[in-house]
Amino acid sequence: MNVVKEVAKTKDEALKQVLVKLNANEEEVSYYFEEIKGGLFKGVTYECSGFLKLDVIAEVQEYLKKILNGMNLDVSFEVNTKDDITTIKMYSSNNPVIIGKNGQNLEALTVLARQFIRNITINGPRIILDVEDYKDRQIKKLERLARNLARDVVRTKVDIEMDNMNSYERRIVHNILSDFKDVKTESKGEEPNRHVVIKYDK
Numbered sequence: 001m002n003v004v005k006e007v008a009k010t011k012d013e014a015l016k017q018v019l020v021k022l023n024a025n026e027e028e029v030s031y032y033f034e035e036i037k038g039g040l041f042k043g044v045t046y047e048c049s050g051f052l053k054l055d056v057i058a059e060v061q062e063y064l065k066k067i068l069n070g071m072n073l074d075v076s077f078e079v080n081t082k083d084d085i086t087t088i089k090m091y092s093s094n095n096p097v098i099i100g101k102n103g104q105n106l107e108a109l110t111v112l113a114r115q116f117i118r119n120i121t122i123n124g125p126r127i128i129l130d131v132e133d134y135k136d137r138q139i140k141k142l143e144r145l146a147r148n149l150a151r152d153v154v155r156t157k158v159d160i161e162m163d164n165m166n167s168y169e170r171r172i173v174h175n176i177l178s179d180f181k182d183v184k185t186e187s188k189g190e191e192p193n194r195h196v197v198i199k200y201d202k
Helices: 011-022 053-069 095-099 101-120 134-156 167-176
Strands: 004-008 029-036 045-052 075-082 085-092 126-131 160-164 183-188 195-200
Touching: 004 011, 011 029, 011 045, 029 053, 045 053, 053 075, 053 085, 053 101, 053 126, 085 095, 095 101, 095 126, 101 126, 101 134, 126 134, 134 160, 134 167, 134 183, 134 195, 167 183, 167 195
Parallel strands: 085 126
Antiparallel strands: 004 045, 029 045, 075 085, 160 195, 183 195
């Protein structure tokens, strides 16, 4: 991965120099700053380190490919970026194996991929892993479930505890029900048993 470092008197100036070297715009680059103290009679300068997000994504794909090849799975990738989140969709000869029971294998791969990014850089791109359209289907299913349970809470005035979910799924439920009348949500428990409680709130 090509990391470009530039030093200037201001952060903006240092970043501009990095963008020129990478021949990219700000949205295409991950970057971070370090303050350099000049000592006696010298002002502070800033070092900007920047790299292309696509370079990081390419390395993540190679990392995932090695893991899945080790499981005797051939895999190809499709990458899409929206709202500063990069979705890496995987296609293999045995998608159910990558997904695992209740998405557990896919979640484990996501944790590994995010840790890999943290290991190789600071302020790397935010990613979501998917297998074909598995997560899209799961999100729609989760949305329907959350709304149905919220209606039950309003009707019965009794709180409902949902099944254990990962942080991504819990966030989806919180967002879906944030404007739902007469209910509120909160996360409860410790990982891996953390879940969402839908509460009557009028």
